[in-house]
Amino acid sequence: MFNTLPGFREFYPQECAKKNAIFSVWKKAAKSFGFSEFEPPVLESLELFTEKSGEEIKSQLFEFVDKGGRAVALRPEMTPSLARMVGAKAGGIRKPVKWFCIGENYRYERQQKGRLRAFYQFNADILGEDSIAADAEIIALLIESLRAFGLGANEFKLRLGDRNLWVLFLEALGLKEDFIVKTLSVVDKIEKVSPEAFFDMMQKNLEGSGLNAEEIAWRCKDFVALKNLESIELCFKKTGSLSAEFSEKLDARIKDWKELLALLASLNVADFISVDMGIVRGLAYYTGFVFEAFQTVGTGRALAGGGRYDNLVKKLGYPDVSAVGFGMGDVTVGDLLELVGKAPSEDTAPQVYAIIGSETLRQKALKVISELRKAGIRSDYSLKAANFGKQFKAADAVGAKYAIIFAEDEDAKAGVKVKNLSNSEESFVEYSCLCELVLKSLPQKM
RNA sequence: GUGGAUGUAGCUCAGUUGGUUAGAGCAUCGGAUUGUGAUUCCGAGGGUCACGGGUUCAAGUCCCGUUAUCCACCCCA
Numbered sequence: 001m002f003n004t005l006p007g008f009r010e011f012y013p014q015e016c017a018k019k020n021a022i023f024s025v026w027k028k029a030a031k032s033f034g035f036s037e038f039e040p041p042v043l044e045s046l047e048l049f050t051e052k053s054g055e056e057i058k059s060q061l062f063e064f065v066d067k068g069g070r071a072v073a074l075r076p077e078m079t080p081s082l083a084r085m086v087g088a089k090a091g092g093i094r095k096p097v098k099w100f101c102i103g104e105n106y107r108y109e110r111q112q113k114g115r116l117r118a119f120y121q122f123n124a125d126i127l128g129e130d131s132i133a134a135d136a137e138i139i140a141l142l143i144e145s146l147r148a149f150g151l152g153a154n155e156f157k158l159r160l161g162d163r164n165l166w167v168l169f170l171e172a173l174g175l176k177e178d179f180i181v182k183t184l185s186v187v188d189k190i191e192k193v194s195p196e197a198f199f200d201m202m203q204k205n206l207e208g209s210g211l212n213a214e215e216i217a218w219r220c221k222d223f224v225a226l227k228n229l230e231s232i233e234l235c236f237k238k239t240g241s242l243s244a245e246f247s248e249k250l251d252a253r254i255k256d257w258k259e260l261l262a263l264l265a266s267l268n269v270a271d272f273i274s275v276d277m278g279i280v281r282g283l284a285y286y287t288g289f290v291f292e293a294f295q296t297v298g299t300g301r302a303l304a305g306g307g308r309y310d311n312l313v314k315k316l317g318y319p320d321v322s323a324v325g326f327g328m329g330d331v332t333v334g335d336l337l338e339l340v341g342k343a344p345s346e347d348t349a350p351q352v353y354a355i356i357g358s359e360t361l362r363q364k365a366l367k368v369i370s371e372l373r374k375a376g377i378r379s380d381y382s383l384k385a386a387n388f389g390k391q392f393k394a395a396d397a398v399g400a401k402y403a404i405i406f407a408e409d410e411d412a413k414a415g416v417k418v419k420n421l422s423n424s425e426e427s428f429v430e431y432s433c434l435c436e437l438v439l440k441s442l443p444q445k446m
Numbered sequence: 447g448u449g450g451a452u453g454u455a456g457c458u459c460a461g462u463u464g465g466u467u468a469g470a471g472c473a474u475c476g477g478a479u480u481g482u483g484a485u486u487c488c489g490a491g492g493g494u495c496a497c498g499g500g501u502u503c504a505a506g507u508c509c510c511g512u513u514a515u516c517c518a519c520c521c522c523a
Contacts, residue, residue, distance in 0.1 A: 003514075006514070049523090052523080053523065056521095057523080059521090060521070060522080060523090076523065077523045078523095079523070080523090105523090107521095109521070109522080110448095110519095110520085111515090112518080281523095282521090282522070282523085283522095285523090302522095305522095305523090327523075355481090355482080357481065386480095387479065387480050387481085388479085388480075388481050388482050388483095389479055389480095389483075391482085391483090392481095392482050392484090393484085394483085395482095395483065395484095396483040396484050397483085397484090403483080405481080405482080408481095417482095419482075419483090421483070421484075422484090424482090424483090424484090426482090
């Protein structure tokens with residue numbers, strides 16, 4: 001027999017209904033923010049991903065040479081494809097571009113909880129708008145996309161950091177540009193490794209910089225712990241005398257922060273936000289505000305992450321287009337919803353199950369069923385002759401709301417008996433009124 | 447890529463110091479039941495005990511290898 005490949009899921013109808021329900025919540029949220037859906041290809045040229053993330057990424061890709069000799073890879077993320085699609089039409093596309101996408105991504109990794117080799121991700125991005133308003137809009141959408149499941153501020157939080165402030169801070173400590181980016185990826189690990197390991201990494205990282213690695217490490221540890229703007233400003237003052245030019249840059253960025261927080265408050269998501277310099281994101285291409293959403297119950301895993309990446313489109317060889325976006329995985333979100341008992345599921349059960357009491361009435365029943373279906377009512381029936389008990393059992397097993405009974409006695413009166421399967425109430429309905437009546441008693445959406 | 451734990455029916459699990467034909471509940475299918483389900487009773491099907499090798503008179507049980515899953519690393523776009 002055959003098994004699924006490691007890390008790949010298959011969705012039986014019940015799981016598929018849950019997955020679809022999550023997707024439709026995401027879609028609805030994105031559309032309510034004025035985002036349009038797009039869809040890039042699943043298979044891309046390998047180079048698109050190595051260009052963005054470096055050759056090392058290959059070890060984590062499903063990559064191979066196709067029959068035409070092309071080096072290709074299954075997409076591990078959507079962002080490079082998005083950057084290409086927007087970049088290719090950069091001149092002729094109306095800004096801001098507000099696009100979202102739900103698609104399966106593939107990563108060749110050893111699987112563990114919440115991390116598979118194939119997983120769906122909800123991505124939303126704004127391109128061509130470099131104002132703080134775009135950052136606020138993206139962050140608000142991220143939060144509303146989770147809140148739409150009924151999740152509250154006691155269940156998840158968004159930690160908001162800033163690579164610009166980090167760059168300024170490291171500059172103030174005397175680091176030169178090429179050391180700054182490297183140092184940021186070390187700082188990203190600070191919460192995940194022991195203090196000793198962190199000092200070691202910093203030592204190695206700053207080799208040849210002529211700086212005191214231990215002192216820098218301590219200062220970074222302080223900075224990571226900062227959770228509000230006032231203490232951040234204070235921390236800068238402690239680094240010593242700042243040049244007028246530097247102070248100006250710092251003041252401008254603090255002003256950006258205040259603007260962003262004000263916008264987020266107006267967008268009604270302030271409760272979910274915490275200022276947190278511990279968020280820097282490992283990736284070199286992030287350029288400004290960065291953020292991660294974490295569940296605050298259970299394992300405290302990351303649910304979504306993102307930030308500003310103004311240089312990516314240009315790096316891929318297209319015009320300079322600024323960008324900010326996030327990605328959210330279906331596995332971690334689904335696990336959290338399961339944990340707190342808020343997992344939604346699509347209702348796929350038939351609304352009506354026809355009981356065909358006599359085979360002589362099958363033709364007539366099918367005609368009525370066909371009418372019901374045309375009216376958008378989910379309708380089902382037994383494909384083979386069976387007695388009443390069997391058919392009722394089947395109606396119950398598939399979760400139907402109503403049974404409509406086709407039988408000689410009722411047919412003589414040109415109608416059917418309709419039975420509400422949840423309270424066992426029965427009534428006689430003429431064929432001509434059936435559609436209307438069923439629609440009326442099923443006012444909820446189809 | 448590294449380390450640890452686990453693998454018995456579709457699912458959840460029993461299975462004694464190694465000992466005859468590997469069990470249960472749920473689920474599935476059939477019947478009681480040719481005008482009524484969710485809530486009755488009876489029955490049936492379903493197993494290469496993950497796969498391969500070894501030890502033994504005898505292996506689901508012990509040993510080795512492989513594979514898969516889970517967990518922890520690495521990495522995390």
